[in-house]
Amino acid sequence: MTPATAAGPTDGGPARVLSPALSLDASFRHIREAAASRRYVSYGELALASGLSWQAARRRMDPHLYDLCRRATERGWPLLSAIVVDRQSVPHGAMRGRPLIGFARAAERLGRIVGGDAAEFLAEEQQRVFAWAEKERDHVLHA
Template identity: 75%
Template sequence: MSEAGLDPTRSVAAIRTAAGKRRFLSYGDVAEANGVPWNAARRRMDPHLFGICRDATARGWPLLSAVVVDRKSVTHGAMRGRPLIGFARCAERCGRIVGGDAAAFLAEEQERVFAWAREEVGDVVHH
C-alpha cells in the first residue's frame, strides 16, 4: 500500500469491474475505491497508476490505467491534453511504443483493457 493509502489490489478490482461493463473511471473513482479522499490521493495517483501498469505489463496484461480518465472524459474515455500526455508517458515508461497518435494508442489500449476484463479470471496485481 502506498503512503496515500492507495492499494493496487483495490484499484485493479475497481478497474476490472468498470472495464467489464465497458465503462471508464475517473481518478477520483479510484481514490474512492480505496476509501481515500481525492485531496489526499491526488499527488500519489500518477505513481500509483504507473505501478499498476508496470505490474500489469510484467504479467502480459494491457495498461490497466487506460480506462482511468479525467472526470470530463468519463462518459467517452477520449482524454486530451495533460491526462493523455501522462498516460502516454506511463506507457512509454512501461516499454510500449505510443507512436505519433497518442489518442489512437489510448483508444486501442482501452479496448485491450475491456477485453482483458472479460477474459481475466485470475488474481489481481499484488506488490
C-alpha cells in the same frame, strides 16, 4: 488524529472511513470490474475505491497508476490505467492535455510504442483493457 470520512454512495449509504494510502489491490479490483462492464473510471472514483478523497489521493495518483501498469505489463496485461480518466471524460473515455501526455509517457517507459498519435494509442489500449476483462472474467487474478 482520526481518519477523515467521505460521503457514502449516492444511494444514501453510510459514510466510509478514508485510509491513508492508495491500494493497488483495490484499484485493480475496481478497474477490472469497470472494464468488465466496458465502463471508464474517474480518478476520484478510483481514489474512493482505496478509501481516499480525491484531495488526499491527487498527488499520489500518477505514481500509483504507473505502478499498477508496471505490474500489469509484468503479467502480459494491457495498461489498466487506460480506462482511468478525468470526471468529464467518463462518458466517452477520451483524454487530452496533461493526462494524455502522462499516460503516453508511462506507456513508453514501460516499453510500449505509442507512435505519433497518443490519442489513438489510448483508444486502442482502452479496447485491449475491455477485451482483457471479458477474457479473464471468470479467472482469479491479483494485481
